[in-house]
Amino acid sequence: MGAECCYEVSQIAYIKLVLHALKHRSAAVNGLLLGRLRQDGGATATVEIADTVPLSHSQIGLLPALELALIQIEEHFEAQGLSVVGYYHANERHDDVELGNAAKKIGDHIFRYFPRAAVLLACGVYRMQLHNADVVTDGGLSSLAMATMRGSLVRHEDLVSHT
Amino acid sequence: MVRAEEAARLDRLESQVENGGGGAWEYLCLARKLQARRSDKVLKHGLTILNDPKARSKLGGEEWTLYEQVAFAAMDCQQHDVAKDCIWILSKEFPGSTRVGRLEGLLLEAKGAWAEAEKAYERLLEDNPLDQLIHKRKVAIAKAQGDLSAAVNLLNKYLEIFMADHDAWRELAEIYMSLQMYKQAAFCYEELILSQPTVPPYHLAYAEVLYTIGGLENLQTAKKYYASTITLTGGKNTRALYGVCLCSIAINQLTKGRNKEEKEGSNLQSLAAEALQRDYKERAPKKLPLVISMLKNMKLNS
Numbered sequence: 039m040g041a042e043c044c045y046e047v048s049q050i051a052y053i054k055l056v057l058h059a060l061k062h063r064s065a066a067v068n069g070l071l072l073g074r075l076r077q078d079g080g081a082t083a084t085v086e087i088a089d090t091v092p093l094s095h096s097q098i099g100l101l102p103a104l105e106l107a108l109i110q111i112e113e114h115f116e117a118q119g120l121s122v123v124g125y126y127h128a129n130e131r132h133d134d135v136e137l138g139n140a141a142k143k144i145g146d147h148i149f150r151y152f153p154r155a156a157v158l159l160a161c162g163v164y165r166m167q168l169h170n171a172d173v174v175t176d177g178g179l180s181s182l183a184m185a186t187m188r189g190s191l192v193r194h195e196d197l198v199s200h201t
Numbered sequence: 202m203v204r205a206e207e208a209a210r211l212d213r214l215e216s217q218v219e220n221g222g223g224g225a226w227e228y229l230c231l232a233r234k235l236q237a238r239r240s241d242k243v244l245k246h247g248l249t250i251l252n253d254p255k256a257r258s259k260l261g262g263e264e265w266t267l268y269e270q271v272a273f274a275a276m277d278c279q280q281h282d283v284a285k286d287c288i289w290i291l292s293k294e295f296p297g298s299t300r301v302g303r304l305e306g307l308l309l310e311a312k313g314a315w316a317e318a319e320k321a322y323e324r325l326l327e328d329n330p331l332d333q334l335i336h337k338r339k340v341a342i343a344k345a346q347g348d349l350s351a352a353v354n355l356l357n358k359y360l361e362i363f364m365a366d367h368d369a370w371r372e373l374a375e376i377y378m379s380l381q382m383y384k385q386a387a388f389c390y391e392e393l394i395l396s397q398p399t400v401p402p403y404h405l406a407y408a409e410v411l412y413t414i415g416g417l418e419n420l421q422t423a424k425k426y427y428a429s430t431i432t433l434t435g436g437k438n439t440r441a442l443y444g445v446c447l448c449s450i451a452i453n454q455l456t457k458g459r460n461k462e463e464k465e466g467s468n469l470q471s472l473a474a475e476a477l478q479r480d481y482k483e484r485a486p487k488k489l490p491l492v493i494s495m496l497k498n499m500k501l502n503s
Contacts (some may be wrong), residue, residue, distance in 0.1 A: 064238065066379075097406065099378050101413040102440070102447050113498075114491050134347060139381055 043154050044084040051090045059128040059160055062095035068141065069093040070107065070148075071124035071156060072115055085123050085154050089115075098127075099140035104147075122148060124156035135161045207235055215239065218246055225250060226260070233270050240277035247271035248283070265294060272304055276311040284308050299329055306338060315342055333363055340372075349380055367393060374406070383414045401433040401441075408444055417455050424448035428469065436476055445473040450499055474500075 051071065058067050069092040076084045091111055094103055111122060125148050127141040137145075137159050145157040214228040225246040232239055247267055250256045257264055268287045275284035288308060292301045302325045309318035319342060322335050329335065336359045343352035356373045363369065374389035390407035397403065408426035411419040427444035434441070449470040474496045481489045 097375065097378055097409070099381055099383075099413065100409045102409050102444055105447060106443055109498075110491060110495055113495055131345065131347060138379070140379065143381075 044082055045087060045156050046084055047087045047158075048089070051087050054090045054092065055126050055128075055158070055160060058090075058092040058095075064130070065095045066098055066128060066130040067092065067095045068098050068125065068127045068144070070111060070122050071126055071158065072111065072120040073123040074119055074121065075123070075154065083154070085156060087123060087156070088120055090126060099143075104144060121152065123152055123154070124148065124158065126158040126160060128160035135159065207231070208237075211235060211237055211239075215242055218242075229267065229270060233266070238277070240274040243274040244271060244278050244280065244283070247274060251287075265291060269300075269304065273307070276307060279311070281308065281312060284311070299325055299332065303332075303334060303338070306335075310338070310342060310345070315346055318342060331362075333359075333366065336363075337369065344376070349376055352376055353380070365396065367397065374410075378410065383410050386410050387414065399433060401430050401438065404430040404433065405438065405441055405444075408441070408448075412444065412448060412451070415451075417452065420448050420452050420455070424452070424469070431473070431476075437480075439477070439480060442473045442477045442480070446470055446477070446496065446499060 051073075055069065058069060069090050071087045072089045072091060073085055073087040076086055091107065093107055108122065115121065125141070125145050127137065129135075129138065137157065141157065141159070145155065149155045211228070211231050214224055214231060217223070218225050218228050219242070229243060229247055229250075231237075232243055247270060250260070251264075251267060251271060260267060268291050272284045272287035272291070275281070275287065284304075285308065288301065288304045291304065292298070295301055302321070306318050306321040306325065309321060319339065322338055322342075325335055326332065336355075340352050340355045340359065343349075343355055353373065353376055356369060356376070360366065360369055360373065370389050370393050374386045374393075377383070377386035377389065387407060387410045390403055390410060393400070393403040394407060404426045408423040408430065411423035411426065424445060427441045427448060430438050430441035431445070436442075449467070477492060477496070478489065481492050
């Protein structure tokens with residue numbers, strides 16, 4: 039999978055991801071991770087996952103939506119210096135912690151463009167699985183807990199709801 | 202499938218009830234009619250009515266339908282005790298009823314007791330072998346346990362008997378897609394289009410599956426179905442408009458080496474592009490520059 043690499047998930051990326059999954063509780067959801075590569079000097083590089091773009095909550099394996107999203111995201115976020123650095127996925131069933139075939143294929147597709155691509159599988163509100171390593175973020179927890187308690191799932195739209 | 206106006210009315214009623222403006226019963230009836238899955242709200246407001254003896258007696262015979270609706274909502278919210286109470290009250294009123302028996306099976310499913318739920322459904326099926334809902338619950342059990350191939354087998358057997366069940370065909374198509382069996386999913390959508398040719402979502406989904414399978418013929422057919430979606434929705438479906446553009450690019454890429462005599466549909470692509478720009482101008486003007494530059498790039502690449 040290439041050289042050793044660190045992945046940093048920003049609070050806003052994490053919260054958007056979880057809110058997307060919470061909004062569509064009975065469906066699988068997926069989306070793209072945006073960020074940049076930071077060379078900290080020395081051998082390790084850090085992939086900063088700065089933002090996420092929710093993609094769809096139904097019929098996940100279909101190509102047109104994904105291709106459209108990739109084209110539009112590259113255009114829009116180039117100005118901010120962000121590019122597609124990965125993909126996130128949350129399965130339909132809460133006890134399904136395996137990365138499905140569709141998710142793997144999309145991950146491979148993104149890997150071709152960005153060799154350090156990450157695939158985040160959300161296995162619950164406070165736990166994400168990063169390809170082979172475990173990533174537990176604790177920076178985003180308190181504000182997320184507040185948001186869910188207030189039941190305020192903001193005006194959260196993904197590509198499929200938008201079109 | 203819920204139409205936009207009815208969904209909007211449901212949302213309005215929901216916010217009205219949430220803010221104490223009354224209309225809970227109307228909201229519950231509409232949610233039941235549209236089969237909308239708003240379990241936490243239904244549970245909250247349904248219980249308010251049921252726990253109030255005066256409100257309950259005002260409902261008359263509809264009281265039992267409300268118990269059933271609240272039981273469903275409670276199970277969805279993992280409030281098994283509430284569900285159990287509702288089902289117990291219903292079973293006292295309607296002893297030996299299949300409809301109540303189904304609810305009991307559903308409660309076992311909600312608790313995750315798959316084997317017991319299956320046994321309960323088998324017992325019910327002995328007396329009612331043609332009960333569609335129970336057959337579908339068996340498929341749901343297989344799906345909930347992650348056994349998608351069993352779910353597919355059960356659904357196929359079900360559809361051999363109940364061929365006109367559109368929801369079942371849709372469900373089967375979705376399961377096939379999650380298993381990446383796109384050709385089989387396409388077959389399901391073909392059945393749906395044959396029986397309901399004027400329903401746009403089926404045309405759209407069929408086009409998307411064909412695009413995903415790929416290949417020149419499939420792309421050309423996909424473009425036709427995107428076009429039929431646009432016709433059926435009066436040009437309002439953004440996904441179909443985008444789909445036409447994507448298909449055109451893909452087709453042009455595949456026919457690059459061939460003669461230009463087959464240069465079909467460039468009219469269709471430019472019409473779709475124009476319609477997209479008009480659409481964004483009306484609904485999301487801030488995103489219009491992005492769409493314009495994206496369409497320009499697509500034309501350059503094709």
